[in-house]
Amino acid sequence: MIQRIEIIINHGAIEETKALILCPENTCQINKNHYKVTEEWIQELLNIIYLWKKEYGSDSKIDSEEFQVVVKAEDGITKFHGKGIFPHNYEMLKELLEDVYVESA
Amino acid sequence: MLSQLENFLNCRDHLKESLPIIIEGFVDFYGEERREEIESKFSKALYYAYRSPKSLELLLRDIETCVSQEILEKYQIESKTSLSLEDLMDRATFRYENILPIYAFRRFYELYKLGPEGREKKFREDAYESIKSRIPFITKEEYEEMVETQRILPKYEVLHPILKDDISYYIDMRNVDKKYERAFEQAQPILQKVNPGITINNYSYYLDQEELQSLIYLGEQYPRMVEEYQERMKKYAPYLAEEKFHEALEERLKDKYLILLIENNLDLLGEEDIRSLEKAKKEKPKYLYSSLSKNIQFLFGYGLTGNHPIESFGTAAEEILTSTGTTDWEKKKVKENRVKYFQMKGLDLGEDYAAYEKSEEAKQIAPTEERVKQFQETRLRLLNEYNIDFYSNTPLHQEVLKELEEKKVLDKDDCLNASLYLKKMGTETNPNLIQAENGYELFTIIAIRCYRPDCGLDHSIIHEMNHLFELSLKEVKGNHYIGLCGWDELHESFNQDEKSPVDTLHEDETKRNYELFNEIINELIAQDIHKKMIEKHRFIFNTEEDVEYKGQTSYEHTWVLVKFFYEEFKKEIIESRRNGNIQVIWDAVGKENFDELNELFHIFYENFSGYKINHVLTSIMKKEETEQTKLYYDLIRKSKQILEKMRRHHMLNLMKEESEEEKTAKTLAG
Numbered sequence: 001m002i003q004r005i006e007i008i009i010n011h012g013a014i015e016e017t018k019a020l021i022l023c024p025e026n027t028c029q030i031n032k033n034h035y036k037v038t039e040e041w042i043q044e045l046l047n048i049i050y051l052w053k054k055e056y057g058s059d060s061k062i063d064s065e066e067f068q069v070v071v072k073a074e075d076g077i078t079k080f081h082g083k084g085i086f087p088h089n090y091e092m093l094k095e096l097l098e099d100v101y102v103e104s105a
Numbered sequence: 106m107l108s109q110l111e112n113f114l115n116c117r118d119h120l121k122e123s124l125p126i127i128i129e130g131f132v133d134f135y136g137e138e139r140r141e142e143i144e145s146k147f148s149k150a151l152y153y154a155y156r157s158p159k160s161l162e163l164l165l166r167d168i169e170t171c172v173s174q175e176i177l178e179k180y181q182i183e184s185k186t187s188l189s190l191e192d193l194m195d196r197a198t199f200r201y202e203n204i205l206p207i208y209a210f211r212r213f214y215e216l217y218k219l220g221p222e223g224r225e226k227k228f229r230e231d232a233y234e235s236i237k238s239r240i241p242f243i244t245k246e247e248y249e250e251m252v253e254t255q256r257i258l259p260k261y262e263v264l265h266p267i268l269k270d271d272i273s274y275y276i277d278m279r280n281v282d283k284k285y286e287r288a289f290e291q292a293q294p295i296l297q298k299v300n301p302g303i304t305i306n307n308y309s310y311y312l313d314q315e316e317l318q319s320l321i322y323l324g325e326q327y328p329r330m331v332e333e334y335q336e337r338m339k340k341y342a343p344y345l346a347e348e349k350f351h352e353a354l355e356e357r358l359k360d361k362y363l364i365l366l367i368e369n370n371l372d373l374l375g376e377e378d379i380r381s382l383e384k385a386k387k388e389k390p391k392y393l394y395s396s397l398s399k400n401i402q403f404l405f406g407y408g409l410t411g412n413h414p415i416e417s418f419g420t421a422a423e424e425i426l427t428s429t430g431t432t433d434w435e436k437k438k439v440k441e442n443r444v445k446y447f448q449m450k451g452l453d454l455g456e457d458y459a460a461y462e463k464s465e466e467a468k469q470i471a472p473t474e475e476r477v478k479q480f481q482e483t484r485l486r487l488l489n490e491y492n493i494d495f496y497s498n499t500p501l502h503q504e505v506l507k508e509l510e511e512k513k514v515l516d517k518d519d520c521l522n523a524s525l526y527l528k529k530m531g532t533e534t535n536p537n538l539i540q541a542e543n544g545y546e547l548f549t550i551i552a553i554r555c556y557r558p559d560c561g562l563d564h565s566i567i568h569e570m571n572h573l574f575e576l577s578l579k580e581v582k583g584n585h586y587i588g589l590c591g592w593d594e595l596h597e598s599f600n601q602d603e604k605s606p607v608d609t610l611h612e613d614e615t616k617r618n619y620e621l622f623n624e625i626i627n628e629l630i631a632q633d634i635h636k637k638m639i640e641k642h643r644f645i646f647n648t649e650e651d652v653e654y655k656g657q658t659s660y661e662h663t664w665v666l667v668k669f670f671y672e673e674f675k676k677e678i679i680e681s682r683r684n685g686n687i688q689v690i691w692d693a694v695g696k697e698n699f700d701e702l703n704e705l706f707h708i709f710y711e712n713f714s715g716y717k718i719n720h721v722l723t724s725i726m727k728k729e730e731t732e733q734t735k736l737y738y739d740l741i742r743k744s745k746q747i748l749e750k751m752r753r754h755h756m757l758n759l760m761k762e763e764s765e766e767e768k769t770a771k772t773l774a775g
Binding site: 002046047048051053058065073074075076077078083084088089091092 | 411419433
């Protein structure tokens with residue numbers, strides 16, 4: 001069973017998006033904001049990332065966007081990472097994060 | 106704030122109009138004696154400050170918020186309400202005028218004023234109009250008869266169930282009160298800010314309260330606010346039209362490429378699916394995706410970037426299933442998608458994947474690894490074509506291409522193609538060539554991505570402009586040329602025939618020898634230039650409040666390696682970075698020492714780029730000793746040792762020069 005999903009997107013040197021999804025509680029915190037999410041939303045997130053490579057590598061550019069997704073489950077931890085190099089459906093992950101239902105948790 | 110947003114909207118012109126102050130900034134730093142050179146180099150460039158379709162969308166939303174807030178603030182003051190803008194607007198804008206809390210209050214108050222009889226009268230009038238808009242031949246008498254009898258007339262029993270449901274709603278007078286109650290519920294959040302004790306039943310007792318009177322005033326002024334908003338937004342009509350153009354282009358191309366993806370994979374479909382595709386292509390429905398068969402929707406998702414169940418049979422998916430290192434949820438996802446695929450293909454053995462593993466029929470149906478790879482290659486090829494199609498046809502891009510054509514640059518592979526919009530940085534300086542009277546001349550294209558006002562844009566511009574200043578042409582041979590940019594040597598070929606195929610999915614990763622070292626020094630010089638500009642209140646896109654000249658790039662992580670080198674040898678560094686004068690710095694510090702310092706940057710980026718620098722800095726803060734912290738400190742220590750060697754070299758040089766001067770003086774005297 002998945003316990004939590006951590007997503008960090010580093011937009012160059014300064015800006016960072018940090019998302020923490022607590023699966024049993026169906027809540028999501030993105031930076032300072034709290035949201036409720038549905039089971040379907042979580043499954044959609046998992047559907048986006050499940051075939052990702054664990055490491056997409058880092059390009060040589062210093063300010064490239066970098067992502068890290070960590071899925072912590074009872075039977076282990078799965079990490080996905082890339083800097084400047086992204087999975088083909090990476091934008092779908094970012095769109096999904098924008099798509100959370102806004103409600104104070 | 107609004108004028109800043111407007112500058113971003115009009116970024117192309119705004120950057121060009123800002124060139125004089127940028128020139129002054131560079132003259133302040135490099136000296137008046139460099140003015141002519143600065144002006145000359147800056148004149149031989151095309152400046153493309155651009156915003157992507159997505160950032161245009163965000164800018165327009167910000168402008169709508171600003172305009173809405175300005176208007177509401179004016180009325181807020183007039184009304185003397187103590188409610189905040191947030192209370193009145195709740196992050197909405199007049200773009201959707203019916204969702205602001207103040208509108209919800211107005212709606213409730215209008216119904217309140219009517220009283221019970223008035224509300225029923227209005228309900229009947231609105232209901233009749235609404236039914237008539239769909240059943241034009243219905244008369245008022247017929248409607249009233251249905252209200253009295255609470256029955257749908259026999260002649261209307263044959264109508265579609267949805268229309269009959271609507272009639273049932275509109276003849277039921279209990280809905281008058283329900284509508285009033287709903288209006289109160291929607292107004293309740295703002296009413297409770299006035300007084301938490303207000304209910305639908307006791308509302309009239311609070312009418313005399315000052316705060317409620319202020320709210321009533323605002324509700325009454327609401328139509329004027331909307332009018333004012335619409336009037337002010339006319340100014341931005343061209344940009345709103347550009348946004349609509351992007352939306353229409355995106356919709357059209359998404360449909361086009363979804364069809365292409367399907368057509369390239371017809372072997373995955375049954376006859377009925379192919380018929381639904383042909384029908385959709387012929388009829389061109391407004392919503393293509395939902396007009397296609399369920400199987401097509403399942404297999405192809407929403408198109409090129411979606412999830413494709415066929416990929417759950419690929420190599421990556423197989424590795425997930427067979428590897429001991431993968432977790433349950435990953436294996437479960439692969440199996441889920443495979444089961445759905447089999448079921449879509451007509452083989453339903455339940456939800457347990459184990460049943461399909463043993464099935465011969467499943468083995469026949471499962472796509473081969475070869476087939477999955479072919480699907481993925483097609484998808485990527487089409488994605489590249491979509492990107493080229495979309496970004497090349499935006500109005501902004503078309504404008505800059507026209508401008509570029511007038512410049513007659515020689516290398517057709519300039520940077521102004523669709524890949525620019527998809528690069529992760531998208532801000533860059535690209536040398537090109539033009540034919541001049543005396544041969545070839547450098548002509549540079551500066552692309553500046555204008556994202557949002559808080560993006561430290563001014564500093565990015567100064568950084569790129571310094572690259573432009575440091576650019577020079579070393580030589581041209583055949584269709585190759587060598588450009589110099591600071592200490593960096595650029596070996597380029599120029600393609601005069603036609604543009605090479607554009608790859609929007611990958612970026613060139615090759616690193617030149619001095620590239621990293623060069624970028625860091627360029628950044629430090631840009632910081633010095635920009636700092637002076639800020640002191641003199643010279644701003645381009647940023648304002649005094651949000652401008653930053655430091656902390657805008659992660660180049661600064663390597664400042665620890667060069668800070669003393671830069672400060673001590675600044676004069677020689679600056680002199681050596683123009684027009685192929687790298688010998689100046691080599692003479693000053695020794696080429697061997699220079700190259701040794703350069704090498705440290707390669708080691709630094711191999712080990713500390715991206716997140717790794719955060720990890721090592723965190724360890725340092727916690728006073729932990731790790732292999733990484735040891736390496737970090739080792740690099741700093743080595744940079745100090747190299748600096749010592751540079752100082753010794755410099756001293757020896759000075760002594761040699763003094764001795765040479767003495768000899769010369771003696772010779773002249775003798």
